[in-house]
Amino acid sequence: MCSRHLRNDFTVSNTPARKSIKDEDDKTITEEKVSCKIQNTTNDQGFGYINKGELCQDDTYQEKLLPPDIFKLTRLDKSNLSNPIDTFETTKPSTYRAIKRALVEDDPPSIESTTKRVNLKQSIDNKNEIKKNINLNSYTRSSLWHTKINSRIIYRDAIKKIDIDSNGLFKDSVLEKMVKIIKRRRLLKSSIDLSPTYSNIRKYALEKISSLLNEDTIDLDITITPGMSLSDLRSNCISNNSFFKKLRENCEKIVKDLQLTPDNYLSHVFQWHIIFHLNNSSNSTKIKLHAPKYKNLSKLKELIIDTISKLPNSIICEIEKFDQNNIVNALFSNIHGVLVAKSSIKNLSIFFNYNKNKFVNERFYDNLNSLNDLLEKIGNIVRESCIFHEGVFSPNESTTEQLSKYLLSDMYGISSKFHKKLKLPAKDMSKYQELMDSIRLDHNYTKCPIADTPMKKEPQIPESHPISETCTTPSEIIDIKNEKTEISNSYNNEQTATTSDIKNASKPEQYSITKEFNIKPYRRINLCSTEFRSSIYEDAIKKIDIDSNEIFKNSVLEKIGRYITIRGLTKSSLNLSQTYSNISKYLLNKVSPYISDIMTTTCICITPGLHLSDIKNNCLSNNIFFERLSKRCKKIIESINVIPDDYFLNIIQSNIYFSANERLAVARKRNKRKKFCSEVKLLIMDTIYNLPNKIINELKKFKQSELINGLFLKIHGIYVLKSFIKNLNLFFNSNKLPNNDPIANIDLLNNLLTKLLNQVKTSPMLHKGQIFYPGEYTAKLLSKYLLLDMYEIPFKFNTKLKPQKNIKDDILVSDYEKGSVTNAYNGMKSSLLRKTMLIPQKKSKWSPALITSLNIYELALSMINIDKGNFESYFIDKIKNYNLVKEHISKKGKINIDLSVTYDRIKNYILGTFHLFLKETEEEIKEKVKPTHGMTVDELRLAYISNEKFFYKLRKFCTEVTNRIKNGSDDTLIELMQYYIHLETDIPKVMEMRKKRRIVFINEIKNLLIINISNAPELIVNAIKLIPGSKLVEGCFSHFYDIYVDNESLLKAKSLFDYVPKKIANDHLLIELVNKISLDMINEIGKKNSVGANSMRGIINSYIVCEKLSTYKYIRKLVRVELLALKDKLADPIMIMRNDKIETADKKARNDLLNKLGSNLIEITIKSYNNLCFKSYKSKMGNKN
Incomplete structure (x- = not known):
């Protein structure tokens, strides 16, 4: 039963008291319960409430008041005195006096009714910090580090107190089943006690969502900052959107499972005996009756489903009614007489585990410097902690030093007599940040959300959610067409124009183009997963309305109208959803390869500063994509037109449904289904013909979440573009390791990490509905994670991976150029190739799915890197007259540009060009390259290299392709040139390439293609020499x-x-x-x-x-x-x-x-x-x- 909120923020509840249940699984509850009575406080040290007239009004002073707890006020606003107050008791309306008296009586004795004067001197010493001096208890060693600390206990406590069967329907049902025995024994219906069943339902709900409550990330959005009142803490727990979103999803799943569960599976929830209380003037007795369990199971199931479906709202209602003790016990723990935020204790516990073996078998007197160093690190963590003392504060320096010494003694068993020899240095936040980053990376630990600023904030939407409240950054783009530069200066507040007209009234004037993100603890991700390959346009196809004008439906009704009349069915309830679904799948299979092909040369413009609405408009206005798709659709229609009608028989559903129980079976009547084949074929052709327009219509309806899922992927807690993951797979295929030993390849891995880091730094990422570039720290950590994912390197090697300072992209490219490939192969030791490393690990299970059949020539082609030739020099020569470029060259003497997107597109174009040829020659390759008795891996490699018949056909094919490119007038080749060029200047800038400007480079693009395609046979040979033996044998x-x-x-x-x-x-x-x-x-x-x-x-x-x-x-x-x-x-x-x-x-x-x-x-x-x-x-x- 929820409480009501009045206009002036009072909370009124008429909910009867209920017994809370004991969580036997959580053994730490009794250890974490603390008293909220803080000793040794005075009025001068605390913050209280004072009259407005008593405040100094000088410019040098400010009102710094601890915000009152709106849930514990003792007075009503005069403007509302005459208004009736709503209550859940319908028989007797509440009055103001009654409510006031109830609220005053509920106030805990620790809250003083008299006003306190604010210590203004203390409150204005530092506008950004609210600090407090607390007297600690005498030192006694604490064992808090051996218990599990979390702030999720508040949600457990709320579930233990939720009201079950608030409308009494279940109770009435039980009484109805027992009406005879109640009358016979003259029992009072109102005295029935069903509290054991209600308690079991709460336990059942707790058990079902225990996996969610045990997640370490669900309390990250409960931020605690100095200056918060009890109301703010309560609001933070209630506004934990990330938790409640997951909870609602879990509850929906649990409800679906319950609906499919037989009633008798829930019999253990119902109590064994039903108790009736008999009270009279002389005594009070209980009567136990055997519970009619199985008669009430259906109603019990309904009650459980109702409880779980309402669980999120019930939890919120209970938290709103929590008193100070409940909230403080959930969010803070008592350490040496100080209530410290559990998020801070979590950091301290991780720090202890990280350094617990620091002084094994050593004397403390011999390690005074090390102890002071540890004390400094602990002190930096304590300084950023929050403590509760009639409000949330930061500890002052005296409290920080004393508590830090206590904590050091707790961790290492140091005697309190030794504290005098220890000295805490001044505040050093750089060491604190370095410490927390180290813990986060090496111990798989995500830093708790201690706010960067100690000022009081309103509860925030979780930062990890991509569509929460947005802030704005500019898209720093140089318009080549107008030959002018539009630059946003992030160091001043001047508002500057950008090439994209983004209008938002809430935008601040100061911007930042990069942002640090909260990366989750490392967990390996399969970057080759199929979910990473779909595009937003394919998602739209899945949602299009098949047969929107109902022509097919009417045709079906016409053909089976006689059967419908005979069976007495309703025509309007005809359900053809299964057929429509089959058509949608058929369309997707037909169109997806073409969409993937078009997307390799057609990108959706996504740059820093854009909002989701701008990105959506870019998806809709991608004219080049839709023009090409329209041409492909016409070709698909031509191919479908010649297919016989019977081919589409399996698309038609076997049973035509009219309701859940009424259906018309057509599965065994082939001739009956044949009648619909021609209509299905026409429906498919009509849908494909209008596909571009249908995609646009569906994209317009996309919600923000659908837009995000279509364009972005959540990798290690960060939303990155799907196109970036696509390029990442190309990067991986082009940079294979000689073997699987990370130690032997550490130099190559560090070089690859450097190249990957350069790509990550310029990859747009989504945060709060807006696009940013990742900050330096985020880019480094994410690059490491991605490298571990790509090469399946154990996490423990992450500390050995370090990006090189002076390496350039072309250093890595040169390793795979034609000459270098040959030299690398010739320089290999023969022992490396002959080393026995091709014995697969013995597995107890085998299935046909494990059969691999690689096309070695296709694999080799994917490994080669693009020969850039003089393309970059030519490009710089063409743009050197632009003002920004000219200015940078005059200062630095040269300018670096990022054309990696262009090179990736060229490589994709080449791979696509050769794909069909390699498929057609696959059988010939198998006939020519056959393993024989006594053959070694080197000889098998030689068989691929010396396949003259294949290479003769390949050279002939290359000549045909280069002639077609040279003599053709294919304007689509210009789309291989990227739209935006990143200039590696002091402040990163982006250059926009309009189509008219890109046409200038058409001949150079053709030359790049001709050079690389002409050299393909030699590059393939050299790449085969570098393919690891374990991969080479997978061809046969x-x-x-x-x-x-x-x-x-x-x-x-x-x-x-x-x-x-x-x-x-x-x-x-x-x-x-x-x-x-x-x-x-x-x-x-x-x-x-x-x-x-x-x-x-x-x-x-x-x-x-x-x-x-x-x-x-x-x-x-x-x-x-x-x-x-x-x-x-x-x-x-x-x-x-x-x-x-x-x-x-x-x-x-x-x-x-x-x-x-x-x-x-x-x-x-x-x-x-x-x-x-x-x-x-x-x-x-x-x-x-």
Whole structure:
């Protein structure tokens, strides 16, 4: 039951007192509960309330008052005295006097009713800090470091107090089921006690969201800053949007699961006995009755669902009613008589764990300097801590020094007598920041949100959320067309114009183009995941309205109208959503490759300073993309037009639904479905024809969250562009390591880190709905994380990765230029190539999904870097007359420019050009490059390099392509030139390249393509020489347990793995058993309330199929028959590789291979049949409920 808020911020509640439940799982609650009575305080030391007339009004003084707790006021505003006050009691309206009296009575005795005078001298000493001197208790060693500290306990406490069954519906239902016994025993209905059930529901809710409450990140948005009042602390807990968003998502999922859960699964929540209280003048007795548990389970389930669905709002209501003790105990812990913020204790605890072995087996007297150094670090953390003493303060220097010494003694067991020898130096925030960064990186720890400024703030939307309240930065762009520079100076407050007209009334006049972000603790991410490849335009296709004019729907109604009339169905309830969904998937499969191809040369303009609304407009106004897509759509329509109508039969849904229980089956009536094929084909062609316009219409409807998900990815807690991840994968493919040893490749990794850092620094990132460049610290940390992700390097090596100071991009490029590639290969030690490192790790499981078949020539092509030639020199020569460039060259003598986007596009264009050719020649390559007995990895490499037939065709193809580029007039090539050029000046600037300006470089773009395509055969040869042996063999072999087996043999086995489970599923004897087994499982669950995996397998295998064979024995028999057929298929020699040497499998190895294949096939088939039985069981349980 929630409290009501009045206009002047009073809180009125008529909720009856409820018993809180004990959280047995949280053993730290009793240790963390502290008293809020702070000793040894005087009026001069604290802040109180004084009359306005008593304040000094001189210019040198300010009113510095501790804001009152709006939830604990004792007076009402006079303007509201005559207004009636709402209450939840409908039978008796509340009055002002009653409310006032209740509020005064609820006030804790620690809050004084008299006013206090503010110590103005103390409050104006430092406008940015509110400090307090606290007298600490006598020193006694604390064991707080051995307990888990968190501020999430406030949400646990709130859940323990939420009101269950506030409307009494569940209570009425229980009473209704017991009406006979109540009348017979003359019990009072009002005396029923259902508190054990309510308590169990609270525990059930806590258990269900325990994983969320245990997350370390959910309390990061509860910021505590000096100057906060109790109301501010409460508001911060309530406005923790990040937590409540996750909570609502979890609750929705839990509710969906509960709706599918059988009622009897929740029987443990209902109390065993129902108690009635009999009170009279002489005694008070309890009557226990057996609870009619199973009669009330459906209502109990409804109550649990209702409680969990309302959980976020219930938690907020309870926190609003918390008193000072509840809030302070949740957010602060008592250390030596001082209430210190738990976020600060968390930092101190991490610091202790980081340095706990500092003085092992050493005497403190011999390490006085080290102790003072540790004391300084602890002092810097304590200075930034917040303490509670009738408000939130920072400790003053005296308190800081004394508390720091106490904490040092707690950590290392130093005697308090030793404190006199220790001295705390002056404040040094640089060391504090260095310390916290070190802890954060080396201990996987995210810094707690201690605010940078100690001034009081309003509760903020979490910074990690990308669409929270925005601030503005300019897009520093140079307009080449008008040959003028538009620069924003971040060091003054002058408002400057930018090339994009961004209007926002709330924009400040001072801007910053870079920003430091909060990066999450490191957790490896698969950067090659398919979710990173989709574009916002593909997301829009998934949402387009198929058959918006309902032509197809009307056609269907016309063709099946007779059946609808006979069955008495309603035409308006016709549901064709499954067919529309199938059409949407078909469209996506058809169009996605073309969208990816177009996006390689067409970018969406996203630069620092842009807001989400500007980015959305850029997506809508991407005319080049939509023009090209329109041309592609016309070609797709032409190809679909020649496809027979019957091809689209599978797109039409098998059953046409009219309601949840009414459907018209067309699955078995092929001719009936055939009637719709031509209409489906026309619908697909019509949708594709209008696809560009439909995409635009859907993009206009996109919400901010959908826009973010379409363009950005959250990598390590930061929203980065999907295009950046795409380029990152190209970077990875172009810079493979010779082997998997990070120590041996540390120099190369540091060089790669430097190049990656340069790319990250100029990659736009989203924060609070606006685009920024990452700051120096963010860029370095994110670059390390990405390098660890790309090369799968263990986290412990992150400390050895250090960017080089003077390295340039071309240093890394030169390592892969044609000459360097050759030299690097020739300089390799032969022992490195012959080193036995190709023995795969032995795995207990194998599946056909592990079969790999790389195109080695395509892999080699992706590794080569672009030969830049004189392109950069030519470009600088063309722009050197512009004012900004001329000015920079006159000062520095040269200027560096970033053309990496152009080079990436050129490389993507080349890869796309060669892709079809390599696919067409793939079978010829397999025929020519065949592993033979006795061949080594070096000889296999040589076979790829000496494939003259392939290279002859490749050179011929290259000549055709270069002639087409040279003699053609393809204006789309100019799109390979990037739109924005980053100038590496003192203050980073961006140069805009309009189309008319880019045309100047069309010939140079063509020359770049011609040079690189012409040299492709030689570059591929040199790249193959550098491919690691473990990667090279994947062109012909795949891992199979502890050896490599040729792909041709494994693919034959794969066909059997696909066929046998289907055969088992269609075996008439096994199909008949499925129904019996599922019924047996239901009976078993009725006895045990649950069924384990072993029990399920026991039930399945307990049946005899035929010839005294149990279920699993019968399945094994069927599988072995098929294995004999596989043995005949594998008559050709099976090639295996061990110890870097290829050989023909002998009889023993062959039998071992077949045995392992048989074991895997039997296991997969039995598992498939188990799943079939379990699905049947679930289906029957669903129908039963």
